[in-house]
Every structure is written in C-alpha cells, then in structure tokens.
Amino acid sequence: MMQFLGDPGTTRYDLRFSVMGIPVRVHPLFWLVGALLGSNSGPELSIVANWIGCLFVSILVHELGHALAARSFGWPPDIVLHGFGGFARYSPGYGYTRSKAIWITFAGPLAGFGLFAIVYCAHLWIRAGIAEEQPWAQTLTTSGAWPGINFAILQLEWINLFWGLFNLLPVFPLDGGQICSELLNARENHSGRIRAHQIGMITAGVVAAYFLNSSRIFGGLMFGSLAYQNYQIYTQLRRGYR
Numbered sequence: 417m418m419q420f421l422g423d424p425g426t427t428r429y430d431l432r433f434s435v436m437g438i439p440v441r442v443h444p445l446f447w448l449v450g451a452l453l454g455s456n457s458g459p460e461l462s463i464v465a466n467w468i469g470c471l472f473v474s475i476l477v478h479e480l481g482h483a484l485a486a487r488s489f490g491w492p493p494d495i496v497l498h499g500f501g502g503f504a505r506y507s508p509g510y511g512y513t514r515s516k517a518i519w520i521t522f523a524g525p526l527a528g529f530g531l532f533a534i535v536y537c538a539h540l541w542i543r544a545g546i547a548e549e550q551p552w553a554q555t556l557t558t559s560g561a562w563p564g565i566n567f568a569i570l571q572l573e574w575i576n577l578f579w580g581l582f583n584l585l586p587v588f589p590l591d592g593g594q595i596c597s598e599l600l601n602a603r604e605n606h607s608g609r610i611r612a613h614q615i616g617m618i619t620a621g622v623v624a625a626y627f628l629n630s631s632r633i634f635g636g637l638m639f640g641s642l643a644y645q646n647y648q649i650y651t652q653l654r655r656g657y658r
C-alpha cells in the first residue's frame with residue numbers, strides 16, 4: 417500500500433502470525449499511529465479500539481490482495497504493517513512480466529473494494545430489517561453492542577472505499593502511481609519514469625491543495641509530502657537523464 421519509510425525493521429514488540437499461510441508482521445508503530453488517527457473519533461477508549469480494529473482488518477485485507485495475487489504466480493509473499501500503512505513483499509521469480517506486476521498491484525485495492533461490497537450489503541440488509549420492523553433488527557439495534565457495530569460498519573465502508581480510491585491515484589508510491597509507472601515504462605522506459613513522477617507530483621499537489629483548502633490537515637500533509645517525494649525523484653531522474 418504505502419511505503420513512506422521502507423521496512424521499519426524488526427522489534428521485540430512485533431506481532432507475528434500468518435493468514436492463509438502468508439507470514440504477517442505488525443510493527444508496534446502501527447498501533448500507535450492508528451490510535452492517534454482514531455483519537456479524532458472521540459475520547460472513549462472503546463471507540464479508539466474499535467477504529468484500530470477496523471483499520472487493522474482493512475489494511476490486512478488490502479495487503480492480502482497483493483500477497484495472494486503474488487502467490488498465485490508462484491512468488492512467495494510476506495506482509496508488514498507499520499506506522500503509515502503496510503506493504504506486501506514478494507521476490508519476482510521465474511516468469512516475471514509487467515502485466516503480472518500490474519495485476520498484483522491492482523489486487524490490493526480490489527480486495528478492499530470487495531470488503532466494502534460485503535460490508536455495504538450487510539448495511540443494506542440491516543437497514544431493510546429496521547424498515548420492515550423485523551424482530552431480529554429490533555433486537556440488534558436495541559442491544560448494547562449496536563453503537564459499536566454501527567460505528568464499525570461506517571468506518572469499514574469509509575476506509576475501504578475512499579482509501580482504495582485514493583490508493584489508485586497516479587501518485588508514487590501509492591498503488592496507482594506504481595501502475596502508472598509500469599505502464600509508462602513499458603512504452604518509453606527512462607523518460608516514462610520521469611513522466612510518472614511528474615504526473616505524481618502534480619496530482620499529489622492538487623489533492624494536497626484540496627485537503628488544505630477544506631481544513632483536512634492530515635490529508636493535506638500526507639499528499640503534500642507525497643508531492644515533495646515525487647518532485648525529489650523527478651529532479652534526480654532528470655539530472656541522471658541529461
């Protein structure tokens with residue numbers, strides 16, 4: 417997904433487990449940054465914990481999309497979740513092609529859209545149950561767990577839809593930026609890479625301006641730093657090109 421810092425390195429507080437045979441490592445900063453982002457939702461610990469759970473599931477599903485696609489080509493993957501998102505790694509082995517790399521990159525947002533669709537269907541089903549005054553819907557919405565479930569449904573919808581869409585923007589190192597770079601590279605090689613970072617710089621700059629203009633400071637800073645990162649790589653590549 418996003419890789420601002422590269423591999424954050426292992427610590428003794430890392431959480432390790434595997435999903436469908438794919439090793440997953442969670443760096444402690446993941447929980448800390450998640451808690452900081454979640455503290456916007458309210459002061460209650462249960463709300464922040466609920467938000468971190470939604471973030472964790474969403475990012476894991478996104479990375480699993482990349483990882484399962486890589487494994488389907490016979491390239492063993494692993495997943496790291498860290499302070500600013502996460503990434504799925506794989507070593508491309510025998511039979512590497514550009515179209516396979518593009519498919520692996522696209523599979524992350526696709527998995528997120530799949531989770532969005534499941535949660536959205538459940539949401540519609542519950543809403544219909546409430547409208548039809550079904551007994552199960554009344555039991556559900558009057559239970560103590562309902563505010564938490566309702567919050568989780570909205571967060572999962574929001575994260576998986578909008579995060580997936582933002583991730584597909586042609587801004588390196590987001591998934592869309594990597595796809596854009598692969599596509600332009602296929603045609604023009606070095607000048608294609610330069611153009612991909614030029615597109616990334618402009619797109620990220622426009623998105624940052626939009627966020628700052630609507631007082632969304634976190635989004636503004638994030639896309640501002642992406643614009644700067646693309647500008648830096650762009651100037652480095654141009655220098656090498658001349």
Ligand SMILES: [Zn+2]
Binds near residue numbers: 417478524583591
């Ligand atoms: Zn991704």
